[in-house]
Amino acid sequence: MPAVQQTIDQVRRIDVDQYKYGFETTIEVIKAPKGLNEDIVAFISRKKSEPAWMLEWRLEAYRRWKMMSEPTWANVHHPKIDFQDLHYYAAPKSTEGPKSLAEVDPELLRTYEKLGIPLKEREILAGVQNGSRVAVDAVFDSVSVVTTFKEELAKAGVVFCSISEAVRSHPELVKKYLGSVVPQSDNFYAALNSAVFSDGSFVYVPQGVRCPMELSTYFRINERQTGQFERTLIIADKGAYVSYLEGCTAPTRDENQLHAAVVELIALEEAEIKYSTVQNWYPGDKEGRGGVYNFVTKRGDCRGRNSKISWTQVETGSAITWKYPSCILRGDNSRGEFYSIAVSNGYQQVDSGTKMIHLGKNTSSRIISKGIAAGHSQNTYRGLVSAHRKATNARNFTNCDSLLIGDKCGAHTVPYIEAKNASAHFEHEATTSKISDDKLFYCQQRGLSEEEAVALIVNGFVRDVLQQLPMEFMAETQKLIGVSLEGSVG
Amino acid sequence: MTLASTRTKAEQALSRSFEAVAAELPGGRAIAEARKAAIGTFAALGLPHRRLEQWKWTDLRSALKEALPPAVNERHELSASIIDAALEELAAIDAHRMVFVDGRHAPQFTTQADLGGLEVTPLAEALRPDGSASDALTDQSITGNEAVVALNTAFMTDGALIRLAKGVRLDKPLLLLFARSAREGRLVTLRNRIVLAEGAEATVIEAHLALPGAAAGQTNTLTDVRLGPGARLAHVKCTLAGERASHLATWLATLGQTSVYRAFQLTAGSGLVRNNIFALFKGEGAKLDISGAFLGREVEHIDTTLVVDHAVPGCESRELFKGVLADRAHGVFQGKVIVRPNAQKSDGKQMAQALMLSPDAEFDSKPELEIHADDVVCGHGATAAEIDEDLLFYMRARGIPVAQARALLIESFIGEAIDKVEDERLRVALAQMAKRRLTGLTAAQP
Numbered sequence: 030m031p032a033v034q035q036t037i038d039q040v041r042r043i044d045v046d047q048y049k050y051g052f053e054t055t056i057e058v059i060k061a062p063k064g065l066n067e068d069i070v071a072f073i074s075r076k077k078s079e080p081a082w083m084l085e086w087r088l089e090a091y092r093r094w095k096m097m098s099e100p101t102w103a104n105v106h107h108p109k110i111d112f113q114d115l116h117y118y119a120a121p122k123s124t125e126g127p128k129s130l131a132e133v134d135p136e137l138l139r140t141y142e143k144l145g146i147p148l149k150e151r152e153i154l155a156g157v158q159n160g161s162r163v164a165v166d167a168v169f170d171s172v173s174v175v176t177t178f179k180e181e182l183a184k185a186g187v188v189f190c191s192i193s194e195a196v197r198s199h200p201e202l203v204k205k206y207l208g209s210v211v212p213q214s215d216n217f218y219a220a221l222n223s224a225v226f227s228d229g230s231f232v233y234v235p236q237g238v239r240c241p242m243e244l245s246t247y248f249r250i251n252e253r254q255t256g257q258f259e260r261t262l263i264i265a266d267k268g269a270y271v272s273y274l275e276g277c278t279a280p281t282r283d284e285n286q287l288h289a290a291v292v293e294l295i296a297l298e299e300a301e302i303k304y305s306t307v308q309n310w311y312p313g314d315k316e317g318r319g320g321v322y323n324f325v326t327k328r329g330d331c332r333g334r335n336s337k338i339s340w341t342q343v344e345t346g347s348a349i350t351w352k353y354p355s356c357i358l359r360g361d362n363s364r365g366e367f368y369s370i371a372v373s374n375g376y377q378q379v380d381s382g383t384k385m386i387h388l389g390k391n392t393s394s395r396i397i398s399k400g401i402a403a404g405h406s407q408n409t410y411r412g413l414v415s416a417h418r419k420a421t422n423a424r425n426f427t428n429c430d431s432l433l434i435g436d437k438c439g440a441h442t443v444p445y446i447e448a449k450n451a452s453a454h455f456e457h458e459a460t461t462s463k464i465s466d467d468k469l470f471y472c473q474q475r476g477l478s479e480e481e482a483v484a485l486i487v488n489g490f491v492r493d494v495l496q497q498l499p500m501e502f503m504a505e506t507q508k509l510i511g512v513s514l515e516g517s518v519g
Numbered sequence: 520m521t522l523a524s525t526r527t528k529a530e531q532a533l534s535r536s537f538e539a540v541a542a543e544l545p546g547g548r549a550i551a552e553a554r555k556a557a558i559g560t561f562a563a564l565g566l567p568h569r570r571l572e573q574w575k576w577t578d579l580r581s582a583l584k585e586a587l588p589p590a591v592n593e594r595h596e597l598s599a600s601i602i603d604a605a606l607e608e609l610a611a612i613d614a615h616r617m618v619f620v621d622g623r624h625a626p627q628f629t630t631q632a633d634l635g636g637l638e639v640t641p642l643a644e645a646l647r648p649d650g651s652a653s654d655a656l657t658d659q660s661i662t663g664n665e666a667v668v669a670l671n672t673a674f675m676t677d678g679a680l681i682r683l684a685k686g687v688r689l690d691k692p693l694l695l696l697f698a699r700s701a702r703e704g705r706l707v708t709l710r711n712r713i714v715l716a717e718g719a720e721a722t723v724i725e726a727h728l729a730l731p732g733a734a735a736g737q738t739n740t741l742t743d744v745r746l747g748p749g750a751r752l753a754h755v756k757c758t759l760a761g762e763r764a765s766h767l768a769t770w771l772a773t774l775g776q777t778s779v780y781r782a783f784q785l786t787a788g789s790g791l792v793r794n795n796i797f798a799l800f801k802g803e804g805a806k807l808d809i810s811g812a813f814l815g816r817e818v819e820h821i822d823t824t825l826v827v828d829h830a831v832p833g834c835e836s837r838e839l840f841k842g843v844l845a846d847r848a849h850g851v852f853q854g855k856v857i858v859r860p861n862a863q864k865s866d867g868k869q870m871a872q873a874l875m876l877s878p879d880a881e882f883d884s885k886p887e888l889e890i891h892a893d894d895v896v897c898g899h900g901a902t903a904a905e906i907d908e909d910l911l912f913y914m915r916a917r918g919i920p921v922a923q924a925r926a927l928l929i930e931s932f933i934g935e936a937i938d939k940v941e942d943e944r945l946r947v948a949l950a951q952m953a954k955r956r957l958t959g960l961t962a963a964q965p
Contacts, residue, residue: 102572418879433893436860442888448903451875457886457901 061118090223195231229259265300298333310346317376320348331363355384373406400431547648557672590705608948636687715750729761760789776802815848844880
């Protein structure tokens with residue numbers, strides 16, 4: 030069954046030419062010269078005033094990267110990237126490194142204001158202004174410009190700062206956990222990131238602490254021909270809880286911009302991390318010119334017993350997305366979740382999904398993925414669920430649906446399911462999300478037209494994913510709520 | 520990758536044995552040329568290995584440690600009763616028979632139908648310089664550069680070429696028996712072709728068996744199926760290749776307009792099996808139903824890899840594969856459904872399920888969809904689990920002993936796939952054959 034009109038309209042509203050965040054901020058910057066070599070790595074490390082061990086770590090990653098080649102297995106096509114034709118570091122001259130809000134360049138504050146992320150702290154704390162109490166780490170090109178609510182968080186013992194600051198202020202934590210989930214040589218882009226990462230967020234929630242507010246990072250690529258390589262490291266100690274939000278945008282440009290991030294999550298015993306992303310990078314124009322190449326490695330490690338990591342993502346941006354937020358379920362009884370809505374328009378290419386690697390006993394995971402492809406886009410779900418020999422009683426439920434709007438796009442599903450253990454129960458389902466006749470009949474009986482009934486039921490259905498998002502993201506995703514999945518295919 | 524340029528012992532041996540037997544392989548000059556080109560392709564590709572996406576879970580390069588010498592002109596002393604015994608329940612099915620032993624047609628056991636419109640020719644005959652040669656080589660476009668297909672082209676010795684004329688309905692099933700008898704390990708390479716002209720109807724059974732006393736061998740078999748408009752074919756493959764034997768099979772099927780292809784594969788008691796199936800819809804309104812049951816024990820490895828290509832609108836495909844894995848058996852299912860742009864109103868459903876009887880069994884699956892048209896209905900599923908304790912409890916609560924309850928549950932699990940066979944006698948025979956092996960399978964389990 031083809032897509033219903035309402036869906037088509039909803040998707041049209043977020044089509045590539047409707048991109049709202051395409052403006053550019055004019056600001057003086059300091060850039061590293063183009064190209065990548067050991068000197069550039071050392072330059073970045075110097076800029077960040079890093080200790081010697083950090084530089085050594087980066088150089089090792091760089092040496093590994095040089096020996097690797099780009100992965101070609103994903104269902105994405107792009108001209109070969111010239112990694113020597115990029116700037117690996119760009120920072121606003123006025124704000125080299127995070128400062129207090131009062132010291133931040135007003136031009137930057139205005140930029141974030143325009144993006145709908147007001148960087149305010151005092152007014153909200155004083156109750157002068159209503160606003161959500163969300164701590165923000167704002168990353169502009171290669172540097173974190175400001176982190177709000179730091180003191181407030183410190184009172185609870187939570188460390189929330191840029192990663193460059195953490196390298197200096199909490200070296201023992203960084204040393205212990207950095208690269209422990211995504212090793213330097215994990216893959217081509219992770220190795221590149223390990224060598225040149227410039228900033229990103231660091232979160233440490235101590236034992237037994239429930240983080241008092243939502244944490245968030247807002248990534249903005251501004252400069253031309255500049256890659257953004259941020260690194261996020263989140264550690265939830267025993268019994269801790271944290272919810273983290275990530276947003277990203279970039280200006281409209283006719284060149285492609287490279288974004289290769291690494292996110293590492295570590296949940297110790299009884300800890301829980303909830304990581305939500307609204308990915309809204311510039312997707313390129315109607316003809317497929319420009320847009321961000323998003324090659325991201327995100328992985329969470331449920332290291333302790335009864336720990337839980339959940340990924341939620343709403344993706345509308347990027348020319349190319351190559352991203353598989355994963356969970357390593359190492360601790361016994363640990364749980365991994367992945368909820369995703371990926372909408373592709375124009376000439377976007379999405380190859381995304383998740384990996385659930387069951388290692389501990391009684392681990393469980395759940396994957397809900399909805400892909401919507403329109404225009405000339407290609408939308409691929411690629412996932413792996415595996416249970417190792419000792420992972421007795423592993424449970425997985427996977428449901429991935431996709432919907433095509435128009436006959437020039439493609440929707441693909443590539444799930445890998447590996448059960449090396451008889452007590453594993455794996456169910457993969459990619460059914461046509463046909464609405465049951467009973468439900469439809471029930472609604473129509475009560476006076477709704479068929480179209481209305483379909484919309485109602487489908488909204489309830491998509492809410493499965495959306496209700497996993499923190500309130501703050503609801504507004505951004507509101508426009509997707511109405512998207513109907515009627516007529517979708519596995 | 521530099522890895523590919525170093526060849527394993529088996530790969531080198533295959534190239535060498537080709538040189539050794541090339542002169543004895545059937546066919547005129549054109550065929551000899553094609554064989555040479557194929558072995559060249561193989562030499563360039565090598566045996567498929569786990570770094571190739573389609574062979575991720577079946578690494579032939581490491582599994583095939585040695586290459587056995589090709590069977591060229593093996594001698595055998597056989598009787599009809601030995602063959603009947605090996606056929607088990609299939610022997611009782613009233614069918615036209617064509618028998619091949621160690622890769623060669625054995626006319627003494629063949630009972631051919633004298634039916635107007637049916638042509639049955641052994642491949643070796645057709646390959647002779649005066650035969651209808653070049654036409655016996657398969658259209659490579661459907662498989663691309665497959666190393667296994669290249670080996671088949673290089674080494675093929677015999678097989679059945681079947682042609683059914685327009686509107687002809689075969690009165691009883693045609694049983695193609697491929698038996699192994701050689702006391703020493705041999706490589707047997709077979710190629711079959713089944714062509715049904717417009718409106719023709721037939722049932723073909725392909726049985727691959729090891730006769731008592733036969734050494735573990737290697738088989739590479741390819742069956743090319745072409746269905747004309749409105750043709751109907753029921754195609755059953757029964758693979759009981761023998762312990763430690765390897766069996767590489769390729770089916771290439773093209774379906775004409777409104778044709779119906781119903782296929783079923785039973786695989787058991789075989790060391791290493793790869794069933795590769797490529798089905799292409801060429802005409803609108805065609806229907807495809809491919810199912811299978813596989814039973815693995817000890818260290819057996821059974822891989823089913825299928826690609827269903829909805830190249831034209833309005834076709835329907837159904838796949839159901841069910842497997843029972845005991846001991847350290849490894850089951851693999853890779854199914855890909857492609858819906859090409861403009862192939863609107865395609866309807867595809869796919870399901871693969873494995874029942875794991877032992878903690879050391881492994882099942883890997885990849886049910887894949889590649890969809891380029893918006894008005895289609897496609898779905899797939901995959902499950903892997905052990906026997907449901909609740910069901911077991913239910914049956915035990917009603918007085919059924921645990922061993923029997925388990926056996927019943929397993930039988931009904933596999934039965935769902937076997938039920939897809941429409942011909943009743945055939946269905947019963949296959950169910951019996953499966954049941955006998957299931958008993959052996961479950962008896963050994965804790």
